Amino acid sequence: MEKNIAVIWGDCASPEIVTQAIRVLDRIGEKFGHTFNYTDVAMGGEAIDKYGDPLPQHELDKCLASDSVLLGAIGGPKWEGMAGDKRPEKGLLRMRAGMGLYSNNRPTKIWPQLAPASPLKAEIVAQGIDFVIVRELTGGVYFGDRQVNILESGEKQAVDLMPYAEYEIERIGRIGFDTAMKRRKKLCCVDKANVLETSRLWREVMHRLQAEYPEVEYSEMFVDNCAMQIVKNPSQFDVIVTENMFGDILSDEASMITGSIGMIPSSSLGQGTCGVYEPIHGSAPDIAGKDVINPTACILSVAMMLRFSFGMSAEADAIEKAVSDVLDQGLRTADNMSEGCTQLGCIAMGDAIVKALC
Ligand code: IPM
Numbered sequence: 498m499e500k501n502i503a504v505i506w507g508d509c510a511s512p513e514i515v516t517q518a519i520r521v522l523d524r525i526g527e528k529f530g531h532t533f534n535y536t537d538v539a540m541g542g543e544a545i546d547k548y549g550d551p552l553p554q555h556e557l558d559k560c561l562a563s564d565s566v567l568l569g570a571i572g573g574p575k576w577e578g579m580a581g582d583k584r585p586e587k588g589l590l591r592m593r594a595g596m597g598l599y600s601n602n603r604p605t606k607i608w609p610q611l612a613p614a615s616p617l618k619a620e621i622v623a624q625g626i627d628f629v630i631v632r633e634l635t636g637g638v639y640f641g642d643r644q645v646n647i648l649e650s651g652e653k654q655a656v657d658l659m660p661y662a663e664y665e666i667e668r669i670g671r672i673g674f675d676t677a678m679k680r681r682k683k684l685c686c687v688d689k690a691n692v693l694e695t696s697r698l699w700r701e702v703m704h705r706l707q708a709e710y711p712e713v714e715y716s717e718m719f720v721d722n723c724a725m726q727i728v729k730n731p732s733q734f735d736v737i738v739t740e741n742m743f744g745d746i747l748s749d750e751a752s753m754i755t756g757s758i759g760m761i762p763s764s765s766l767g768q769g770t771c772g773v774y775e776p777i778h779g780s781a782p783d784i785a786g787k788d789v790i791n792p793t794a795c796i797l798s799v800a801m802m803l804r805f806s807f808g809m810s811a812e813a814d815a816i817e818k819a820v821s822d823v824l825d826q827g828l829r830t831a832d833n834m835s836e837g838c839t840q841l842g843c844i845a846m847g848d849a850i851v852k853a854l855c
C-alpha cells in the first residue's frame with residue numbers, strides 16, 4: 498500500500514521523537530512492502546516563527562489532503578507570552594476543529610515490564626491497569642465563547658463558556674459504547690452532573706444510547722471522584738467517556754500511574770479514516786536537544802495510525818511487540834528508568850526498537 502502522511506515535527510524536543518517514529522515507519526514499509534510518503538507541515542511554534550500564525554490554512558490543507566497526520570508535540574517558553582490566538586496551542590485546536598476530529602482515544606495500559614516504575618503500590622498495579630479514555634475533542638470549554646469584561650469596579654472579569662449540543666454528546670457517547678463493545682464491555686461516563694448543566698445533558702443523551710447497548714455495563718462517576726479512583730482502584734475501569742477538559746486532565750493523571758507519560762500514544766479521529774496521531778506528552782522544552790526524551794509514545798502513535806487509519810494490524814502488532822521486546826531487554830529512557838535496567842537516550846532507544854523490528 499502507498500500512504501501519504503503529513504508530518505508535524507513540532508517544537509522543542511519534539512523533532513527528536515518524530516525522527517525516531519519515522520525511522521520505525523520506514524522500517525515497517527520495507528518489511529511489509531508499503532510506501533510511506535511524507536509531507537512536512539508547520540504547526541505551533543514553528544509556524545508562528547515562519548508565518549506569524551500557529552496553523553495557516555495552507556498548512557491545514559496539507560493535513561486535510563493526507564491519509565493521516567503524525568504529530569510530535571508543540572509549544573514552549575519561547576511563545577508563552579503571546580496573545581491567545583497566536584499561541585502554539587491554538588494551532589492544535591484549529592487543526593482538531595478544522596479536521597473534525599471529535600474523538601480522542603487515550604489508552605492507559607501498564608506494560609508489565611514497567612510495573613516497578615509506577616508510583617502506585619505493587620498490589621494495586623498487580624490488579625491490572627488497562628483502560629481507555631475516550632475524550633471529546635472539539636467541544637466544551639476549549640471551543641466555547643470567551644471574553645474579558647471590565648466590571649464597574651474597573652476590575653477585569655474573564656468568561657469561558659462550556660457549550661455542548663446533543664449531537665456532539667451523542668457521537669462521542671456512541672464511540673464510548675462501541676469502544677467498550679470491543680473490550681471488556683464496561684463504560685463509565687465521567688462528569689460533574691451535581692453542578693454542571695452540560696453534564697446533566699450528557700447523562701440524558703448517554704441514557705438514550707444505553708438502550709442501544711444492552712450488553713454494556715454502563716456507569717456514571719463525578720470527575721473529582723474519578724480522579725481519586727484512578728489512583729485508588731484503576732482496575733475498575735475499562736472505557737471512560739468524558740468531555741474535553743475533564744479528559745485532558747484525567748489522561749495526564751492516568752498516564753502517570755503507568756510509569757511514564759512517555760509511553761502513551763493517542764489517536765484523534767472524526768467521520769473518516771484520516772486522523773491525527775500524537776503522544777499525549779508535551780514538547781519537553783527542559784530536555785530539548787539533550788537526546789533524553791522517550792520516543793516510545795510517538796512510535797506507539799505510529800502503531801495506532803497503522804491500525805486505525807490504514808487497517809494494518811499486523812504492522813501495528815509488530816511495532817508494539819518490538820517495544821515490548823526492548824522493555825524485556827531492560828532498556829529504558831530516563832523517564833521510566835528503574836534499578837537494574839540500562840538507560841538509553843532517544844536515538845539509542847529508536848535504534849533498539851528499529852532493531853527489534855528486524
Ligand atoms: C493535550 C494538550 C492540549 C490539550 C494542549 C496543548 C492544547 O494538553 O493534547 O492533551 O489541552 O488538549
Ligand code: MN
Pocket residue numbers: 745746749777
Ligand atoms: Mn493535555
